[in-house]
Amino acid sequence: MNALIGNPQEDFLVLDEVKTHFDMGTTLLTRESKGVVKAVDGVSLTINKGEILGLVGESGCGKSTLSRTIMQLLRPTSGHIWLKGRELSAISDADIRSERINFQMIFQDPYASLNPRMTVLDTLGEAVRTRHPELKGDALRGRVAELLRTVGMNPFQMKRYPHEFSGGQRQRVAIARALAPEPELIIADEPVSALDVSIQSQILNLLKRLTRELGLTMIFISHDLSVVRYISDRIAVMYLGKIIELGDAEAIVDHPLHIYTKALMSAIPEPDPNAERNRHRIVLEGDPPSPMSPPDGCKFWPRSPVEHSEELKTVEPPLVEMQPGHWVSNCPFCVGTDHQA
Amino acid sequence: MPLLDVDDLTTYFHTRDGVVRAVDGVSFNLERGETLGIVGESGSGKSVTCYSLMRLIPEPPGRIERGTAMFDGRDLLQMSPKELRKVRGDKISMIFQDPMTSLNPYLRISTQLIEALQMHRDIDSKAALNKAIEALEEVGIPGASKRVFSYPHEFSGGMRQRVMIAMALITEPDLLIADEPTTALDVTVQAQIMEIIKQRQNDLGTAVILVTHDLGVVAGSCDKVLVMYGGREMESGSADQIFYRPRHPYTRALQKTIPSLQEKGQELFTIPGLPPDVSKPIHGCAFHPRCPYPKIGSPEGERPQLEDIEPGHCWAACGFCDSSAPIETVLAKADDHVAEPVDGDA
Numbered sequence: 001m002n003a004l005i006g007n008p009q010e011d012f013l014v015l016d017e018v019k020t021h022f023d024m025g026t027t028l029l030t031r032e033s034k035g036v037v038k039a040v041d042g043v044s045l046t047i048n049k050g051e052i053l054g055l056v057g058e059s060g061c062g063k064s065t066l067s068r069t070i071m072q073l074l075r076p077t078s079g080h081i082w083l084k085g086r087e088l089s090a091i092s093d094a095d096i097r098s099e100r101i102n103f104q105m106i107f108q109d110p111y112a113s114l115n116p117r118m119t120v121l122d123t124l125g126e127a128v129r130t131r132h133p134e135l136k137g138d139a140l141r142g143r144v145a146e147l148l149r150t151v152g153m154n155p156f157q158m159k160r161y162p163h164e165f166s167g168g169q170r171q172r173v174a175i176a177r178a179l180a181p182e183p184e185l186i187i188a189d190e191p192v193s194a195l196d197v198s199i200q201s202q203i204l205n206l207l208k209r210l211t212r213e214l215g216l217t218m219i220f221i222s223h224d225l226s227v228v229r230y231i232s233d234r235i236a237v238m239y240l241g242k243i244i245e246l247g248d249a250e251a252i253v254d255h256p257l258h259i260y261t262k263a264l265m266s267a268i269p270e271p272d273p274n275a276e277r278n279r280h281r282i283v284l285e286g287d288p289p290s291p292m293s294p295p296d297g298c299k300f301w302p303r304s305p306v307e308h309s310e311e312l313k314t315v316e317p318p319l320v321e322m323q324p325g326h327w328v329s330n331c332p333f334c335v336g337t338d339h340q341a
Numbered sequence: 342m343p344l345l346d347v348d349d350l351t352t353y354f355h356t357r358d359g360v361v362r363a364v365d366g367v368s369f370n371l372e373r374g375e376t377l378g379i380v381g382e383s384g385s386g387k388s389v390t391c392y393s394l395m396r397l398i399p400e401p402p403g404r405i406e407r408g409t410a411m412f413d414g415r416d417l418l419q420m421s422p423k424e425l426r427k428v429r430g431d432k433i434s435m436i437f438q439d440p441m442t443s444l445n446p447y448l449r450i451s452t453q454l455i456e457a458l459q460m461h462r463d464i465d466s467k468a469a470l471n472k473a474i475e476a477l478e479e480v481g482i483p484g485a486s487k488r489v490f491s492y493p494h495e496f497s498g499g500m501r502q503r504v505m506i507a508m509a510l511i512t513e514p515d516l517l518i519a520d521e522p523t524t525a526l527d528v529t530v531q532a533q534i535m536e537i538i539k540q541r542q543n544d545l546g547t548a549v550i551l552v553t554h555d556l557g558v559v560a561g562s563c564d565k566v567l568v569m570y571g572g573r574e575m576e577s578g579s580a581d582q583i584f585y586r587p588r589h590p591y592t593r594a595l596q597k598t599i600p601s602l603q604e605k606g607q608e609l610f611t612i613p614g615l616p617p618d619v620s621k622p623i624h625g626c627a628f629h630p631r632c633p634y635p636k637i638g639s640p641e642g643e644r645p646q647l648e649d650i651e652p653g654h655c656w657a658a659c660g661f662c663d664s665s666a667p668i669e670t671v672l673a674k675a676d677d678h679v680a681e682p683v684d685g686d687a
Contacts, residue, residue, distance in 0.1 A: 058527040059498075166615050196382040196616060197554055201598040201609040208608075223527060230600040230609065267532040269557025271599060273580040276561040283536060284529050287497045 004246075004319065004327065006046035008082035012217055013047040013070075013185060018079035018089075020062075020069045024292070035292045039065035041241035042079070044319075047219070049184075052211055054232030054249065055221045056264065058288055062241040063221050067187045070219070071105050072096050083185065101130050101181035108190040110170035114162040120148070120173055121158040127180030147176040152206060168199035175206065179214070186211075187219045192227060204231055225268055229253045234325075237261050240299045241291055243319065247326035257328040257335050260284075260300050298331040306333045342414070343370040344515055344548050345394075350408035350418075352386075352393045355401060361620045363389040365572040366408075368647075371565075373515065376542065376549040378563035378580070380556060380595075382616050386572035387552045391518045393418075394550075395435055396425055413515065431461040434509035438521040440501035444493040450477075451489045454508050461512055476507040479544075480537050499530035506537060513545050520552045535562055556599060560584060565653075568592050571617040571627030574647065578654030588656040591628040593668035610669075626659040633671040634662035 008014045019042055024034035039062045047053050055063045068074045070081060072088055081088045083103060091099055107113040114123060124144045129135060135143060145155035151172040162170055171191060178186055188207065192200040208231050211218050222228050228235055228249075235252040237245040237260065245258045256262045263282040270276060284303050289295055298317050301308040312331055320330040328335055348368045354361040364386040371377050381387040392398050394410055394417055410417040413432065420428070434457075437443045445453060454473040458464055464472070470489070477485035480503040493501060502522060509517055519538065523531035539562055542549055551563060559566055559580065566583040568576045568591065576589040587593045597610040614631040617623060625642045626632070637660075648658035 058529060168615065197556075198382060198595060198598055198612045198616070201600070201611045202613075204600065205609050205611060225528075226600045263529060267528040269531075269535075269555065269561045270601065271556035271560045271584065271596060273560045273584050276557075279561075281532060281536075283532055287499055287530065 004044040004046065008080070008087070009085045011046050011082075012049040012051075012084060013045075014080075014082040015043055015045040015070070016080040016082075018043045018066070018069060018081060019077045020065050020074055021077040037292050038241050038294060039291055040069060040076075041291075041294070043238075043241075043243055045236065045243065045246070047217060049217055050211075050215055051234065052208070052218045052220055052232045054228035054235040055219060055238060056223060056225055056228050056235060057238035058223060058264075060288055060291060061238040062291065063238050064189055065241075066238070067105070067189050067219060067221055071103060071187060072100070073105075102183050103185040103187065104178040104181060104183040106171075106174055106178050106186065106188040106191045109194050110167055110174045111162075111194075113174055114170060114177075116162050119159055119161055120144070120176075123162075123173065124148075124158070124176055124180050127177045131181040143180075147180055150179065150210065151176045152202075166199075167195050168202060171195060171203055172206070175203075175210070179210070183216070185217045185219070187221070189221045190223070191220075193222065193224065200227070207231065225253065225264055237264065240288060240294045242299060242329070243327075244299070244329040245327065246319075247323075247328075251323070251326050257322060257326070258300075258331075259304060259306065259334045298329070298334060300329075300331070300334055304334060308333045344373045344375075344413060345371040346409075346411040347394070348409050348411075350390065350393055350410060351406040352389050352398060352403060353406050354403045356620070359620050362572050362623070363403075363619060364393060365619075365623075367567075367569070367572075367574050369565075369567050369574075369577060371516070371548050371550065373548055374542070374546045375565065376551060376563045378559035378566045379550060379552045379569060380554065380559055380566060381569035382554055384571075384616055384619060385569040386619070387569050388520055389572075390569070391435070391520050391550060391552055395429060395433065395518065396420070427461070430457045430514075431512045432514050433516045433518065434512065434514045435518040435520065436502070436505045436509050436522050438524050440498060440505050440525070441493075443505060444501060446493050449490050449492055450496075450504055454489070454504075454511060457508065457512050472511065473507075476511045477504070479510075479541065480504075480507045481533075482507075499526055499533060502526060502530075502534050503537065506534070506541065510541055510545065510547070514547060516548045516550070517542070518550045518552075521554070522551070523558065524553070524555075531558070538562070556584075556596065568595075571623055572619050573623075573627050573644075574657060575628065576654075576656040578650075582651065582654040586650075586654070588650055588654075588664075589628075590632050590634050590659070590662065590664045590668070592656075594631075594633060597668055626657065626661055629659070629661055632659075632662050632664075633668070634664045634666070635671070636662050 005016045006014050018040060020040040022037040026033055043066055057063050069076050076089050121144055124147055125140050128143050144158055148155045153172050192203050220231050232249045235249050236243050239260055245261045256265060263284050266282045286303060289302055295302050297313040297315055298308060301313050317329050317331040319327050321327050350364055350367045352364040354363055367390055379387045393405055405418055451473055455469040458469045458472060474485045474489050477489055482488055482503055523534050553559060563580050566580055570591050576592045594612045598612055600609060612631055617627050626645050645657040645659040647655045649655045
């Protein structure tokens with residue numbers, strides 16, 4: 001058994017070779033298959049209680065599909081997901097709704113994720129009652145007020161509608177809604193990328209503080225490594241539906257092993273003109289390949305500045321633990337060679 | 342004489358709910374081949390500044406209230422529509438944030454690339470097509486002679502933005518205005534696109550106005566920086582001056598709140614409160630309600646005047662707070678602020 005996959009009965013969240021594929025159907029007349037999009041293509045992962053795992057990658061790498069699969073908004077094509085010993089992927093569609101109070105999600109766009117016709121009290125009250133259906137009246141209002149205070153808002157704002165708030169405040173409401181059913185796992189999908197820079201840091205601090213204070217576990221998805229590094233304990237880098245590097249946040253940022261992680265890092269512009277002038281960038285060629293027809297072998301060879309051998313263009317390198325807790329897709333052309341970042 | 346000299350540019354929108362002071366007295370200038378970064382959050386007026394220069398403000402409700410924008414000796418703000426059409430797409434080009442919506446999905450790339458050339462140059466279609474292919478090659482599109490006949494949907498986001506750059510630069514303009522050109526793209530693609538803009542700028546000697554909210558992008562590519570907030574200029578100077586010797590509390594605070602790869606702090610600095618609502622008149626300093634520095638004197642009063650600190654570096658000298666100390670000493674580090682509703686927020 002792969003050591004990436006922990007013990008489903010003991011560990012908090014375990015993913016075992018999760019695959020989520022989308023069948024594109026067949027063409028109208030000839031009935032030929034249009035192909036399969038392998039959005040998530042074999043992800044194994046163990047997340048400990050109280051941990052913040054950062055998930056980074058370019059658009060189309062499957063990070064959002066993976067989060068929706070963990071949420072069971074999409075059912076995995078194959079593989080297993082266990083949360084606290086219960087196999088989520090085996091729970092029927094009818095029962096999954098009631099199970100979802102244990103894991104909640106925060107979306108990117110707080111303009112789209114809140115119902116414009118519901119006041120904050122309605123939105124949060126409904127979410128509270130998924131866990132405590134008996135609460136109503138003053139007790140319910142009290143709980144909503146408490147939630148608003150938790151996310152740094154004023155309880156007197158509970159009678160307002162989403163359009164009366166700014167983007168940052170709406171995101172706070174969305175966070176309060178995710179917290180309302182008292183979940184243990186929160187998945188935050190790009191929660192700050194739609195916000196202004198001066199508001200981002202407020203929300204990041206809030207998320208980090210809440211995770212610690214409430215003992216939550218969080219999967220934090222972003223394409224911005226500097227944000228992910230700030231908030232995460234561990235970071236997983238995804239490329240074409242697979243994890244290609246996984247390790248402690250410090251290790252990934254300070255000593256990345258895979259050339260793709262290095263390239264991602266070197267692409268981040270630093271707010272420092274001198275550093276930028278003297279910077280040596282690994283500029284990747286082109287865009288990520290289509291997940292409909294991913295390359296064989298090392299997924300990265302078509303974009304790598306280092307020429308790969310024929311073998312690695314056909315045989316996929318395994319994920320290997322290079323240092324304790326630091327895993328990398330072990331392609332000799334992507335790992336270990338002297339890529340100057 | 343600078344290529345572009347903008348003085349006291351002021352654009353208001355007269356809406357049913359009142360006057361929105363989107364750009365309120367902004368001045369800057371730009372030499373040939375230089376890059377100016379305009380930084381600010383949403384609503385700070387940076388895009389409206391660019392649209393005003395291109396005279397793309399919908400009128401009404403918008404109106405350019407006052408100011409001049411001398412471009413190559415002529416005032417852009419006074420030109421007739423006919424004169425403007427000659428300048429737009431020829432001497433001044435623009436790239437927008439979203440390459441998805443700024444290309445016509447029904448037309449081949451070739452048609453769209455050639456349009457500007459045929460409009461502004463006396464050129465036959467064969468020569469124009471060759472020029473278009475050349476332009477695509479220069480922005481690094483492989484197989485340009487074939488790809489030129491593709492439709493926009495056949496390109497990825499990064500490739501489309503390359504096409505936009507090729508299109509904007511095909512007439513070799515003196516000035517390129519890029520409004521958040523990489524915001525919709527991945528970081529890896531962003532690096533490629535910024536590289537191409539820089540390289541083409543060097544080849545052609547084009548001046549660039551780069552609008553962005555990302556200080557990192559500015560640091561990597563701009564000679565000069567203009568920091569905007571609430572439609573006003575807060576501070577401007579060379580990139581080194583703005584990044585290493587920021588003077589305005591907003592510039593300092595903004596730099597401190599960005600998570601950086603280098604810094605290993607546990608908690609991020611935050612600026613309390615929300616950006617200002619420009620549909621209400623702003624008295625005194627626009628940043629005052631959020632300014633972390635100790636207040637001296639009343640916030641009601643005259644708008645801070647721009648004051649030179651060193652050659653080329655000026656700031657909206659605000660006398661309402663004592664901003665002599667380094668920002669670290671005053672910015673809240675630990676607690677998450679209660680977002681108190683600012684006046685007019687509700």
